[in-house]
Amino acid sequence: MRPFFVVLGNKPDKLNFMFSVKNIFGHYWSEAKKHRFFCIAAFISFGIAILTTSILLPLLYREIIDIIVETEEPAKVVDELFRIVAAIALFIIGSNIFFRVGDYSLIRFQTRSMRDITNYVFRKMERHSYSFFADQFVGSITAKVRRFIYAFDRIVDTTLFRFTFSFLRITGILVVFFFIEPLFGWLFLSWIIIYAIVIGLRARPQIKYDLEEARTDSSVTGIFADVLGSIMAVKMFSAEGRERRRFEIETEKQEEKRMRTWSYATISIGIQGLLLGILEIVAIWLAVTLWVEGSISTGTIVLVQSYILVIFSSLLSIGQHIVRFFQDLTRAQEMVDILDLDKGVKDPKNPESLSVSEGRIEFENVSFTYEEDNEHILDNFSLTIRPGEKVGIVGPSGAGKSTITKILLRFIDIKGGSIKIDGYEIRNVKQQDLRNNIAYVPQDAIMFHRTIRENITYAKPDASDEEIFRVAEKARIHNFILSLPQGYDTLVGERGVKLSGGERQRIAIARAMLKDAPLLLLDEATSSLDTVSEVAIKEALHELMKKKTTLIIAHRLSTVKELDRIVVLDNGKIIEEGFHSQLIQNCGLYATLWSHQSGDW
Numbered sequence: 001m002r003p004f005f006v007v008l009g010n011k012p013d014k015l016n017f018m019f020s021v022k023n024i025f026g027h028y029w030s031e032a033k034k035h036r037f038f039c040i041a042a043f044i045s046f047g048i049a050i051l052t053t054s055i056l057l058p059l060l061y062r063e064i065i066d067i068i069v070e071t072e073e074p075a076k077v078v079d080e081l082f083r084i085v086a087a088i089a090l091f092i093i094g095s096n097i098f099f100r101v102g103d104y105s106l107i108r109f110q111t112r113s114m115r116d117i118t119n120y121v122f123r124k125m126e127r128h129s130y131s132f133f134a135d136q137f138v139g140s141i142t143a144k145v146r147r148f149i150y151a152f153d154r155i156v157d158t159t160l161f162r163f164t165f166s167f168l169r170i171t172g173i174l175v176v177f178f179f180i181e182p183l184f185g186w187l188f189l190s191w192i193i194i195y196a197i198v199i200g201l202r203a204r205p206q207i208k209y210d211l212e213e214a215r216t217d218s219s220v221t222g223i224f225a226d227v228l229g230s231i232m233a234v235k236m237f238s239a240e241g242r243e244r245r246r247f248e249i250e251t252e253k254q255e256e257k258r259m260r261t262w263s264y265a266t267i268s269i270g271i272q273g274l275l276l277g278i279l280e281i282v283a284i285w286l287a288v289t290l291w292v293e294g295s296i297s298t299g300t301i302v303l304v305q306s307y308i309l310v311i312f313s314s315l316l317s318i319g320q321h322i323v324r325f326f327q328d329l330t331r332a333q334e335m336v337d338i339l340d341l342d343k344g345v346k347d348p349k350n351p352e353s354l355s356v357s358e359g360r361i362e363f364e365n366v367s368f369t370y371e372e373d374n375e376h377i378l379d380n381f382s383l384t385i386r387p388g389e390k391v392g393i394v395g396p397s398g399a400g401k402s403t404i405t406k407i408l409l410r411f412i413d414i415k416g417g418s419i420k421i422d423g424y425e426i427r428n429v430k431q432q433d434l435r436n437n438i439a440y441v442p443q444d445a446i447m448f449h450r451t452i453r454e455n456i457t458y459a460k461p462d463a464s465d466e467e468i469f470r471v472a473e474k475a476r477i478h479n480f481i482l483s484l485p486q487g488y489d490t491l492v493g494e495r496g497v498k499l500s501g502g503e504r505q506r507i508a509i510a511r512a513m514l515k516d517a518p519l520l521l522l523d524e525a526t527s528s529l530d531t532v533s534e535v536a537i538k539e540a541l542h543e544l545m546k547k548k549t550t551l552i553i554a555h556r557l558s559t560v561k562e563l564d565r566i567v568v569l570d571n572g573k574i575i576e577e578g579f580h581s582q583l584i585q586n587c588g589l590y591a592t593l594w595s596h597q598s599g600d601w
Contacts, residue, residue: 031119032152034112039105039106039109046161047165048098049094057091057092058302058303065298069299113152114149125338128341147214147335166315183290187283194275195275206261223250273316287301287305345431354424359388359549361383362383365418366418367379367416368412378414378572381400391563391564392554394557399570405553407419408551409435439520440522441505441521446508447499451490451491451492452489452492457514463514472510475507476506477506519550519551520549566583568590575588
């Protein structure tokens with residue numbers, strides 16, 4: 001199939017959208033083709049049933065009427081009439097059987113395909129880089145995924161039932177008319193061409209309106225999810241009214257786009273009804289005229305009326321569903337644009353097998369700049385962390401501390417230089433292998449809306465209760481968990497909202513202990529702990545760091561005071577490094593930061 005492109009808009013401030021039917025169907029078919037047997041079975045079954053009910057049965061009814069009208073002695077045609085009735089009964093029973101087989105096959109095809117397409121989208125989304133999700137509304141993405149899945153269901157229904165089978169009905173009728181009365185064949189064919197041109201002219205603006213409506217829908221869904229996800233902040237700042245007004249402004253835009261889209265569609269349906277009404281009037285006038293002239297039989301008039309109803313419903317269905325078809329394509333394209341995005345951080349084609357035996361980390365002339373910012377976050381940054389060494393990185397906000405964790409984990413890629421672990425350039429190994437060797441505790445402890453047990457064992461799903469309890473005790477969270485009504489089976493709520501910041505942090509530390517990776521990365525890991533909790537957990541952290549190469553990003557300097565080495569970062573460059581006591585004596589930036597936090601040296 002050749003690609004079919006639609007482009008709308010040609011100015012930067014106007015809608016500029018293009019979709020390829022081939023590309024969209026390519027994503028769908030990659031999974032749906034696994035169940036093509038059911039699709040073929042549904043197509044054949046429905047096709048036989050539709051040809052029987054829409055084309056063959058009217059021909060038999062025409063034959064019955066012509067026999068009844070033309071005969072003067074009914075007794076002589078009884079046998080012939082009953083043979084036709086028997087054929088009609090056989091066709092009706094047969095078509096019903098084929099319809100049911102088609103239903104069964106289609107259900108199997110659609111449900112299994114939708115399951116596999118959902119899994120396919122999930123796999124593709126998982127491969128996107130950290131930076132992609134940092135720039136997106138999760139609620140908006142979820143809405144696009146949902147529309148993409150259900151667009152497949154509607155597109156199958158539209159292409160199979162509305163387009164393909166309507167085309168089959170109309171083609172069959174034209175063949176019959178060209179065979180028994182060509183004048184009707186030319187009338188219907190001419191009218192179909194006119195109808196298609198009119199519908200085609202109306203379809204282009206409809207696509208534009210449908211896309212605008214879909215975008216406002218994504219925006220409304222995204223804002224809705226964003227506010228509900230941050231409801232504590234909304235209530236804390238008494239911002240309910242402000243958020244409500246913001247949301248209502250967006251729903252006003254949605255209502256405006258929806259009204260324009262639906263109004264345009266209603267007008268299109270009215271035009272289609274008018275064209276089809278004219279067709280019926282002309283066809284019946286022509287049939288009556290030819291009957292008066294003796295050119296056609298009474299049965300043919302009935303056949304013409306029967307076929308008019310079939311063509312009327314088929315063309316009206318096509319006209320109505322062309323709009324829906326393009327609407328579904330525009331909605332599917334939203335997700336396809338995301339699926340086709342460059343994944344950002346990629347694994348190498350021929351990855352090396354990472355084997356961390358010592359745990360040496362080397363940053364060599366590393367430079368990093370965010371794409372939207374020309375200012376270097378890291379500028380020729382070089383640092384070597386020896387096997388088993390515990391190094392802290394401190395500095396003012398914006399110095400580049402958290403960026404170091406992101407590039408070491410390859411959430412984002414550096415612009416220049418290299419990062420090596422035991423001599424392996426991290427860009428030459430799989431991201432999964434890299435991260436399997438690093439235990440990471442972020443500043444904002446990541447919690448799933450699952451049980452405490454599941455959150456702790458996320459690093460090691462097959463961990464025994466003994467292992468879970470041991471790391472929980474070391475993280476000073478075991479007794480708290482046991483005090484809960486459901487204990488380790490307590491649900492923590494979405495993003496862990498049922499827990500305090502310190503409780504989430506200690507669960508994250510327990511999870512890192514359970515992973516037992518050779519490299520340990522702590523990014524403000526004690527930032528959510530009060531002073532008492534921090535003191536209680538320091539012992540656990542020191543035990544966690546034993547025999548591990550450890551890199552600690554810290555704002556609270558008491559966290560790094562006893563480490564082997566402290567590196568002071570400012571504007572993406574190392575300006576000081578050494579022991580705590582050395583840095584205090586140097587009276588540099590570290591001493592200033594310590595003074596601000598401790599009140600004195």
